[in-house]
Amino acid sequence: MSHLSLSYEVSGEDFTHAGEASSQVKKTLKRLGYSPDIIRRIAIAMYEAEINMVIHANGGTAEVEIYPERVEIVLQDEGPGIPDIEKAMSEGFSTAPDNVRSLGFGAGMGLPNIKKYADDLNIETEIGKGTKILLTFNVA
Amino acid sequence: MQIKEIISLLECDVICGEEQLELDLHTACGSDMMSDVLAYVKEQSVLLTGLVNPQVVRTADMMDMRCIVFVRGKEPDEDIVELAQERGIALLKTRYRMFTACGRLYANGLQGGCEGK
Incomplete structure (x- = not known):
């Protein structure tokens, strides 16, 4: 299977379509035939990230790169940024x-x-500028 | 437990998905918070919720759930029904409240499907 790139605009206007x-x-x-467990993991993580962009950042973009052995997703917004990542990472x-x-x-x-x-989860964020989240999934 | 047994135990109205009534489902989850539903990746097939918006269907779809039961007589609008039909998810509604609806299904063999059963 060759490499596949997908690109999406996530609208911040309408929660219905998030x-x-x-x-x-x-x-x-x-x-493409990935296993249901892996697909569910990817779908849930991306969905939460997409919802976050709609809730906090008035939307953004999602770029998805699908390789045979891994899937990379970059979600980028021009929202307010995350002031305290450690806090934001804690449940509740x-x-x-x-x-x-x-x-x-x-x-x-x-x-x-x-x-x-x-x-793997990598977050780059700057107050007042935006947030970029890189998600990596090993799918092989 | 087949969807038609859920219908009978909870005296449900079928909103959509009549063709799936024989589908056999084993696990369920009850919550109004979609992030709580998404916190467990293990396969769960039925979602009971008092929340009525399109994100309920999207959450179920991400989780590969086959059936949503709206509790307390909540009625989904046309957009929600259309989204569920597109994704092959059966929608039911019951007049029972969340606790009672979950309890009736659990007592009849439907499991939680997560840690702690």
């Missing part, structure tokens, strides 16, 4: 507004879930 990019990636991985810590909680998110599980499912 998760569409992750859904497309999941479909593609299924078509959330800065999401109440309206987000009423939608079923903002329980402070997003980044912890992402960390749990990705084989």
